[in-house]
Amino acid sequence: MALLELRNVSKIYHLGGEEIRALDDVSLDIGTGEFVSIIGPSGSGKSTLMHILGCLDTPTHGTVTLDGTEVQRASSRELAQMRNRKIGFVFQFFNLLPKLNVVQNVELPMIYAGVSGRQRREQALRALEMVELGNRLKNRPSQLSGGQQQRVAIARALVNDPKIIFADEPTGNLDTHTGEVILALFRRLSQEGRTVILVTHNPEIAAVTPRRIEIRNGKIPEKVDARLAGLDRVPAAA
Amino acid sequence: MHVWPVWTACQRPPDSLGTHAMTLWNAILVGLKEIWAHKFRSVLTMLGIVLGVSSLVTMSAMVQGMENGAREALVAVGGLEKIRVEAQPVPVEQRHLRDFATGVTLNDVYALQHSAPEITKVSPEMRFDSPPTLAAEGKTHRTWMTAGVWPIQVQLMEHVVEHGRMFTDLDNELARNVCVIGTGIRDELFGKPEDTGEPVIPIGRSLTINGYPFTIVGMFTHYESEQDRKVREVRDREKQALLASGKTNVPSGTKRDRGWGGGGNRRGNFAFWIKNNTVYVPLNTMWMKMKSGQSNAPATPKLSSMEIKMSDSGRINEALTQIRNVLMMTHRGIEDFSFRTQEDRAEEIDTYIRSARVSGGLIAGISLLVGGIGIMNIMLASISERIREIGIRKAVGAGDVAVFVQIVIESTVIAILGGLLGLVTSFGFIRLISSLTPTDNAPVVTLSSMTLAFSASVGIGVLAGLLPAFRAARMNVIQSLRYD
DSSP states (O other): OOOOOEEEHHHHHHHHTEEEEEEEEEEEEEOOOOOEEOOOOOTSSSSHHHHHTTTTSSEEEEEEEEEEEEEEEEEEOHHHHHHHHHEEEEEETOOOOOOOHHHHHHHHHHHHOOHHHHHHHHHHHHHHHHHHHHTTTTTOOGGHHHHHHHHHHHHHHTTOSEEEEESSSSTHHHHHHHHHHHHHHHHHHHHHHOEEEEESOOHHHTTTEEEEEEEEEOOTTTTTTTTTTGGGGSSTTO | OOOOOHHOOEEEEEEOOHHHHHHHHHHHHHHHHHHHHHHHHHHHHHHHHHHHHHHHHHHHHHHHHHHHHHHHHHHTTOTEEEEEEEEOOOOOGGGGGGOOOSSSBHHHHHHHHHTTTTTEEEEEEOOOSSSEEEEEETTTEEEEEEEEOOOOOOTTTTOEEEEEEEOOHHHHTTTTTTTEOOOHHHHHHHHHHHHHHSSSOTTTEEEEETEEEEEEEEEEEEOHHHHHHHHHHHHHHHHHHHTTTOOOOOSOOOOOOOOOOTTTTOOOOOHHHHHHEEEEEHHIIIIIIIIITTTOOOOBBBBBBBEESSSOOGGHHHHHHHHHHHHHHHHTTOOOOEEEEEHHHHHHHHHHHHHHHHHHHHHHHHHHHHHHHHHHHHHHHHHHHTTTHHHHHHHTTTOOOHHHHHHHHHHHHHHHHHHHHHHHHHHHHHHHHHHHOOOSOOOOOOHHHHHHHHHHHHHHHHHHHHHHHHHHHOOHHHHHHHHH
């Protein structure tokens, strides 16, 4: 079974009586250890897809299964736990807490996981060593460069040992060189067995991933993804 | 494939209790950090709680001080077993009988002695119609508290004769010109021992009352409230310490009166002041030598009042009934007297204290409430400043409950700090108020008032945090993450 399964997922918003289908009957599988990019222009439903995949939101219709757990009916508390333990987020604008220093930022997810103080510190240090920031522990985010901030964010995403890493335009605010360093880091994570999902509008960045999921107008066109909607597993094909 | 051994090996505590404890401790730390990050704003916010708590503690300390003083004074004037019978004008409905009214007389005293078994002691009291002038050694003093009494009055009014003696029944029989004075009279006529630097005991010396010479045969002890005694003792000790240290500029000998208060003229508690300004002369002396000469003197000696002591304060109603029955007989049914029981006074004290508590508590409560509104206001401002932070926290796994708890704890931390600060401030307040307006009764800070004020501030902190916390918990993750 795939790590992430979407079956006939729709997300419908109502804006002033008008129905907006941000996602329209999307089905999708993502397996363990895959390095995937979700690509699409703005307004394509890319963000909505990421929110649903990342347990930030629940679909209007359809089922979402994450690591064997159905999440479409989960309470906000269960979603929070899911985000905490199974998913790590990396955002375009880094989203570090400016009042906390580097270590404290990385420790944040572990606080909500109930990890003890000493263990928290140990794990945070290891994660920061991993992104080569072991020497900037006491700095505030504002004292770091963009690339360094994004590496702190990656360390934070990794620290609870999640199965999936989501990166939403992770290089969007970085120069080309720094962006490449960050992408290399994601590739390494994927090689180490983690599922990494890159969300981007930039085809060049999407090109680094072995699998690309293109989304347009809330739909995933068949031609782009061969394994769409589990067609490879329908009885007729077998 | 190399998988991160540390994370895969680490065990997360499965119990949610540990998680909650961690969240709680963390939330307190976050709260303190928030407060520290906005020091000025936090202090301003706390100010409301500080003022509320300190005004509550100060108010209750002052009321407690008043109550203590009043109760002490109640005991000083004879305790609960005492009843005072005072002569009264004839009531309106009996006006037509006023020519038959006898007034309170010695006959009443004798009748009560013989016919009212609930009564143990009775003493008549005869006062001047206007305050008499006392004079000695060129100084004069006027005091209302000059009365002709029987020797038993000493027991009724809980007087203690420290120097000399009380005049005797024989002095009374013979209508001798002797008197017993309080220390207040001594201070006025013969000088204060504090000023002269040595004890002043004017036994055997004479004074005049409205021109009639009297010999002082006794002087009462100096009455003072518990607090005045403490103040005096501290002052004496300081003086002794100064003397012992060999300083030469210790003020000694006569002190010059600067003509203004200067803190030295404190009367102390009114009840004690009255007691210290007492002059007793034998009733017969009062009647025969000072009253009967007046042109409008009645044929039988009229008393101003009687002091009565009953055997048991628990049987006050029986005692009052007996006294009333006896007096209605001797007064031929004309009610030209009234009772004043100490229980009335105790009740008056209770009413007074209660209303002081209620009004003070109301003011303090309102200021606590205002403080709470201030906290709520600042917490609302704080969460709308931190929408993005809340979004990030939720994205990395903070549940609604964790966010809710964090905000409530932040507001509670503000209230707790404000409360503690308020408790400290209240002592300063009490100092300030005591030095600005020296009252007769020192404020007494009670533990219960401090506990009440502190827990009220904590409760208000929790309440003030609820609405902002609810709002923060209900924030949408996605929208909060996008918020700039």
